[in-house]
Amino acid sequence: MTSFLLGALWGVVGVVVIAGGAVIGVWWERKVAGRIQLRYGPQQIGPAGSLQMLADVPKLLFKEDVVPSGADKPLFKYAPLVVFAPVAAAIAVIPFAKGWAMFDTAVGVLFFLAVPSIEVVAILVAAWAQRNTYSALGGLRAASQMIAYEVPRALSVAPLVLLAGSLRPTDLVAAWRWWWVPLLALAFLIYLISSIAEMNRGPFDLPEAESELVAGYFADYSGMRWAIFMMAEYGAIITTSLFAAATFLGAGWPFDGALGVVALIVKAAALVTLVMWTKWTLPRIRQDQLLRFCWTVLVPAALVQLAIVGVVLPWL
């Protein structure tokens, strides 16, 4: 019973962290994009526009909840929640400090790779529910893309597991040494690229390519339901970055304790910024090119990385 209550508590904390992170993330992305594009970004509300989202959230909350008449109503209404839930769940296994995660499980890494992938089902459901050609195309694109990029993503984490000898994220943090960074640079890069593709961010944002598919799989969503999609997207960025910061970049290293958590968050924030920066720097790739890139470049490269780690492992 206590564990259930604790789990519920951590669940609430996780959702709050993700939602709050998404709010800050949206503001930060707008600032980053603004500066890249010779603009200021939000600047009117609060210092440097930082309270902009406080104004946006009520607006989204009070917006009319439009459901297209042709839509499959139950699916349409609940798909956003199913999109958001796995992302929020993924934060549970992230080792924020040495030996501590909300849900410290022995198969944490597997959990982190597998649970967010449920999102693809939700996206397909959302795309289907709208009865809209654009969203259908977007959903199909999303499905093919997310499933394809699961492979390099998993492969890129495998060297970590090899090195640490455990699937428990806290073990990964404990086993981390600084020379992992140069050794696993390629894996880190592959992880980053495939994660970006996984969460449908630019340059791999084909499912929602606004210039082709208007908004892809959430074309007909508006108001808070739409905001949940956005929150899921930003949540994915945050969990991915936190996971990468914790495992590839040594969590709180070189600090311990509370300072270590701060260091972890700073590293994660830097990664989040990098993800955003990538989106605003690069053009969007085409679907066939995207998949070709996955199978001909990323997967072989991940295998090469795995082989390298496998080769050097006996000498460590």
Place this chain on the structure above:
Amino acid sequence: MRIEELRERVCAMYPDLCPLFSIEFGDGTIAVPLERIHSALADLKDMGFDRLGMVTAVDRGEDFELVYRLQSRTLRAGMFVKTMVPRSDPKIPSVCDLWPAANWQEREVYDLFGVVFEGHPDLRRILLPDDWVGHPLRKDYQDERIIRRPDYI
């Protein structure tokens, strides 16, 4: 190419149409009878007028004046070919076979003037909705939604 040269070459090709070649506002214009318009345009294309600049019509009351603007890259010249199409039976052969560019242009003339281009692959309205009644650029076009302009200038 200067217009006089152009005139000579056109006249050599069509001695009988030579008097109908006029030079006005710096452009050579040849008026061709309706029945010969397609062959004349084909000959001019062979002469080097590789671009069909525009096809349009002017409502001249009893007739529609069809205006073809040809442009040549090799001759470095442009010229007009004009022909009269009777309003009562506005039919003219299409030149889509010579220049595909005529496709949309002729559709536009059909849409706005109601001139039928025979042999056009896809003669439908282009700018106006398919269910539009009338051809607006005809001078006698009436529509109650037209706002009368004031008479004064």
Place this chain on the structure above:
Amino acid sequence: MATEELTLNIGPSHPSTHGVCRLVVRLDGEIVTHVEPVIGHLHRGIEKIAENRTYLQVVPLTDRLDYVGSMYANWAYCRAVERLAGIRVPERAEYIRVIVCELQRIASHMMGIGSSAADTGATSAFLYAFDQREKVIDLFEALCGARLTYNYVRPGGVAFELPDGWIEQCRAFIEQHPSAMLTIDEFFFGNAIARVRLKGIGVLDADTAVAWGVSGPAARGSGVDWDLRRDDPYSVYPRFDFDVPLGSNGDCFDRARIRLWECIESCRIIEQALDQIEPGPIMAEGLPRLLAPRPGDAYDHIESARGSLGVYVVSDGSPRPYRMKVRSPAFCNLAVLPEIAVGYTLSDLLVILGSLDPVFGEVDR
């Protein structure tokens, strides 16, 4: 497995149709098997309205044709009317027209490059281009008080004298513009992703381009060496030294990148024009308020940012044109879309459409 073609209706309200174009597309998976542009959603009957307006009142209407390059439509129309009415335009006015129209070419091409970039998802390149466009628009605002529909070139000359300090501002702009263009070149056209998105897409060969009446950068991208400024020189263009950039593959990459080099060439022309311009009148003398040219018809064309823009005006001697026809380059260029878009993917279709750079105000008139 039984498959079925998917009919997708793109537009008329769609972020990438560059206006209100509707494309009826049949898709086999993501491959386009058939595309039919349905135009006319922005048809305002400008040619019909012009028949009921005086010659001067038509000028603001021409602004609304190609709203990304209003100066061109102004100028083409004014040239036709001047030809018809026998008006001689003062030299200073001709220089000002060349300067504003070359600036307009830059502004319009920034839109063209920017939309090519935005179609491929490179939003930042789009905004870098728009930053340059903004500077041109600011120059136009100082010149005539409007940012989009200028109504600046008038039959007989131009509406306003250059304001004080404008020439210096203009010089400052063309000083920095080529380097900004090279940055975009490196940033967008040099980018590997943009290259795989643009290269070999929507190939238009030279013969098709000529036969379909394609003109402007779209034709020059296919290697059709035809630029009215050089090949049918008008105004004071023969006095300037400039190159006409050409492509060789006729794909989206060439069509988009040719615009970038045309902007750099435009800077060259503007610089020469600013050096050569001399004080003088900007309006032909003794123009009546109501022009009433003698009966007849006149056609004139200029090289707009989209191709050869012609205006055909017929007068019956009254103060209102009897007929005005705009030979719009975007209309002719768009007609070739079904020829070049089939066989590419849906993503490419919109890139191809964007590389033709249609402006639907001009297509639909």
Place this chain on the structure above:
Amino acid sequence: MAVRDERPKTPETVSELPGEKQGLIAGAMSIVKGFSITVKAAATRPSTVKYPKERVTISPRWRGPLALRGVLGRDEIPLLRGPSYAYNELIDDLYKKDRLPPCVGNCPANVDARGQAYLIADNRVVEAYELVRDRNILPGVLGRICHHPCESACKRNFYDEPIAIRPLHRFAFEEYRKIRHERISPFPRTQGKSVCIVGSGPSGLAAAYDLLKLGYRVVMYERERKPGGALNTGVPAYRLPREVLYEEIDDIVGLGLELNTGVEVGKDVPLAKLMREHDAVLLAVGLQQSRLLPIPGTDAEGVVGALEFLWSANFKHEAGVRGKRVLVIGGGNVAVDVARCALRVGASEVKLACLESESEMPCHPWEIAEALDEGVTALCSLGPEEVLTKHNQVVGMRMRSCLSVFDETGRFAPKFGEETTDVAADVIVFAIGQAPKIDQLVAGTELLVSGRGQLVVDGTLFTTSVDGVFACGEIVTGPGSAIGSIATGHEAATSIHRYLQGLPLDGDRVARPVPVYPKHAPADTRGIESSRRRAVMPMADPSERATDFRQVELGLTRQEAMAEAMRCLRCESEVCVGCTFCARTCPDYAIAVERVDEAGARCLTRYDLDLTKCCFCGLCAEQCPTKALHHTGQYELSFWHRDLMVFDKGEMLRPPIGTRATGRDGISPPGCPVPRKEEA
């Protein structure tokens, strides 16, 4: 220039980038390069503005929604009034502000024709007359003979036909004439000094009026028995009935002028004596002598000068040409006057020969047109070669064809051809210019006279070589118009005033601005409503009028004159007159204007601007003759109700600092750029 060398060279083909490589590594490098560019961009200052802090400035030519500055019936137009010594400043000030009406600017004396039309339309005709008389001392006379440069500059030329300013002068005089005795009382003499004016022509009278107004004693001497100078002796009576002239001069006498006629200064009274008696002397003697050409035969019987001919025609109605063939040499206005007079004194045939071609003739086109109507034949492009005589009696003239009159720089340099023609004539009148004759006048004084018999005068200050002696009129300017002479009279009066007050003559004095106005092509009057047309001056029938000296122009009726005055656009007054040209110019018919045209109660009843239709082309404000209609700096045009987008008269007249578009009447929203002061 270094920059030019650095300019990138256009490649042969744009398909390839320089140094381009294929492959994964090159692709990755290009992406890294992309990052470096975005990092650099993020580090530079954004090109947008921080909105509330760095306010957006709007260009002065911004085309915002329209507003009116003033409106008929509510706002008065400024009347151009001022003492003559400050008048130039007033005009110059208006000119610099671009608010000088073209009729005023183009008039040599800057007569306020706009104010005249305003007052006449308001049924204040006598006030109008007095306003005009301030700058144009003889409105009744000039209303008949002036060459009206005002009308040629009138902005109405651009729209349809110019305002009949000159006939309005005449009409105002006719109205004034009825009550003129009530309106005349001598100016109080406030200055102890006296001025003597020699000559009672228009320039002398203008100076006299100014000086009387300033409180000086003015004594005038005239050689002829009647005053008026060239107006009296030279202008044919069919154009100017003498009683008009005498009446107007009587008025000036009534204002305090001491006029001595029949006294020839230099003969009856020596100039030196006048110079001693008076504090200042003004010579306004004009040109007395016709020029002849140095060609053979000019001493023969039958060769006459224009002035002599006109004098005898005017006063004797007989010039010895009855039944004879008259050839007039010259293409100016005097030549046309001579030709028309010759018809009236009985010449059987009148020919006019001039060097210039028909289009270049220096006379006013309407004059030659009237003359041709009456039966004068014009021979153009012919230069006089020799007077053919028989027994010292003129029988004709040999003329040589003239190819061009002016050289490229516009100087007078006639080129003659080979061809000659003989024109038969019994009397030849030379009307090729006049010359001063002042040797008798200046005898016994120290006044300097140039070698060509001309008085040495400063052309801007009108001083002569002797302190206290001034000159004005045609003696300074050469042959010219009456209104030009009047203008010099005002200037000379200013000089005299400053001289007598001990002020420096030039100093802070402002020269009269000479604006250049665009020449308008004759407007296409087809399709113009008759109410917009200019009042037609009734004319005597050409065949009848050519026989006597009755007036040719018959004058406007009261109704016509009022209607004509209402046509005035009150240019540059910034008060909308409801001329409707904005509504007519609008391509979208967004403007509706209505006005009431009743004398004394003229007002604009409606001015609606429909912003839903407005396309912001700016054509209406561009052509607004009064500059009342202007753009505002507003750009945030959002309304909470569609009906608010129709601006009525009250809205149009509101100070344009925040329209109701902003939602708060009259108050700019925070951060809204405030229009510049002069715009507001």
